[in-house]
Amino acid sequence: MTTTTPLPATTGQAPSPQLTGRLRVVLAVLLVAQFMLAVDFSILNVALPAIGDDLGFSLGGLQWIATAFALCAAGFTLFFGRIGDLAGRKRIFLGSLALLGVASLAGGLAPTPEILILARVAQGLATAAATPAGLALLTTSFPEGPLRQKALGLNGALMSAGFTAGAVLGGVLTDLLSWRWAFLINVPVALAVLLAAPAVIAESRPAGRPRLDLPGALSVTLGLLGIVYGLTQAGEHGWTHPLALTGLLAGAALLVVFHRVERRAAQPLVPLHVLRRPTVAWGNLLGLLAFVTETSLVYLLTLYLQKTLGFSALAAGLSFGVLGLGTVAGGLLAPKVIARTSTATVLIGGGLLQTAATAVLLLMGGTSASMGLLLPATFLGGVGNMLVIVGFMVTATTGLPDHQQGLATGLASMSQQIGITMGTPIMSAIVTAAIGGVVTAGAVLHGVTVAIAVNAALVLSGVLIAALFLRPRA
Structure with a gap:
């Protein structure tokens, strides 16, 4: 087995330092921004049919509402992470939030499909810039140790909850108001962060000024x-x-x-010696698997709830509120468990909990009685998944100096956003292959069950990776 650098021991530390009033405000501003960015990944999923009917999208063109955003959000993350190192992370963070607000306003008022797609491209670019800059500001504002672990735990909880909340919020806004509010809701939030952030967040950039590769x-x-x-x-x-x-x-x-x-x-752009660090390489792989599995599970269960059980889009979205509660609980729990044990223990324990909760879903049937199984399983799976996500964030950003935090958080953000982007297509392809073109309630249940088995196997592979390569040496 490969010998790796041990993760920092945290057991037996002195009493944890407390958040000061200023740090609480910094944390609140950054968390609100990151929650809003996470919501944008899923808020339009339920609204797509309504957008297509209103603006006249073709059936083939409708998927570009999601794809245009995902391409930019995932593809440009590492690039903008380094731009933040060069130009200043605070400057990039504020500029990208301003772009997000303008793009959201344009999307909410869009009269044609072309303008809406351009708005989604701008939203994706803003997300690609704001996410690593916000994470770098978070890691450099809080010293390595319990305070940073707590901040990353809250950040991870709200980001994962934001993805789930987006599905719920998109259904509520579309049903009660209009799909346009799925865009417009970003405008006041971005404006509030832009008004508060300049006064409380300090600029962060490396002492040296490297050239752009x-x-x-x-x-x-x-x-x-x-x-x-x-x-x-x-x-x-x-x-x-x-x-x-x-x-x-x-x-x-x-x-x-x-x-x-x-x-x-x-x-x-990415020094290879950084990628060879076990905490960076294996930590980011675990983060990729964590986001691939849980976000795609939302897609699979949406299919099951609507196509097999006959739920409406709004009812299906509201069902994921339990998953959101689980992710928040996991985010609050993770820093405490890390402080008492180790990051590797959180990665392994959280992965085992998520594996078990996902495997239980293989027992779902074709009647609504299965909700008694689905709801507690998604809650516990959310707890386990968030333990892994916080463990990944701490692992992937630990032991690196401040001048490399932009790179570390850029890599972590890239893992997160590619995981969110690639999970659904992978599981969708598995379901499509399993059902063989038959779209009945029973066929969809079979296809979803096959994909859930693959999902659980991917989570278990992450547990094995953490156990083999990230265990602290005795």
Whole structure:
């Protein structure tokens, strides 16, 4: 087994330092912004049919409302993480939130499909810039140890809860008001953060001013765009579709180019010695698996609730409120468990809890009596998933100096956003293959069950990775 650098021991520490009044305000401002960014990933999912009817989207064009956002949010994260290191993370954070507010206003008032798609592109770019900048401000505002673990725990809880809340909020706003409010709700929130943040958040940037590795930035950005595009096409058309294969192969080739560029660059975008750190490499892989599994499980259960049990979109969305409560509980619990044990223990224990809760869903049937199984399982799965997410965030950003926190949080944000983006297409392709074109309640249940089994296996693989490569040495 590979020998790895031990994670920092936390057992037996002195009493944890307390948050000061200023740090509480900093934490609140950053958490509100990150929650809003997470909501944007899912708030339009339920509203897509209404948007299509209102603006006249074609059936094929409708998926670009989600894809345009996902491509930019996942593809440009690492690039903007380094731009934040160069230009100042506070400046990038505020600028991207201003862009998000303007783009949300444009999307809410959009009279044509073209303007709405452009608004989603701008929202995705704003998210790609704001997420790593916000995380870097969080990690540099709080010293490594209990305070940072608590801040990352709350951040992880609200981000995961935001993804779930987006599904609920999108259904409520679309049913009670209009799909346009799924965009417009961002405007006052972004404005409030922009008014509060300049006075309480200090600028953060490395002491040195490295040059931008443009070949590395272009190759990794285009490579990620290719991978994400290929995955979205695979989810819609299948893994053998020419567009899916072209995107995946081109993306993989560009990522190979990126690796070669980084080996030769004088000031690389991602220094390879950082990627070789076990905490960075394995931590980010665990984060990728955590977001792939839980966000795609929401998609699978949405199919089950609507296609098998016959729930409305609003009722299905409200059912995920239990999952949201589980993620919040897990986020509050994680820093306490890390302080009493270790980060590796949280990763392994949380993964085992999520695996068990996901596997239980294999027993779901074709009647509403299965809700008695689904609701507690999703709550416990949310707790386990959030333990893993907080453990991943702490692991992937621990032991690196402040001048590399933009890189560390950029990598963590990239893992998170690619995981959110790729989970649903992967599970969608599995369901499509399993049902073989038959869309009856029983066939959908079978397809969802097969995909849930794969989902549980992916979570268990993360447990094995944490146990083998991230255990602290005796």
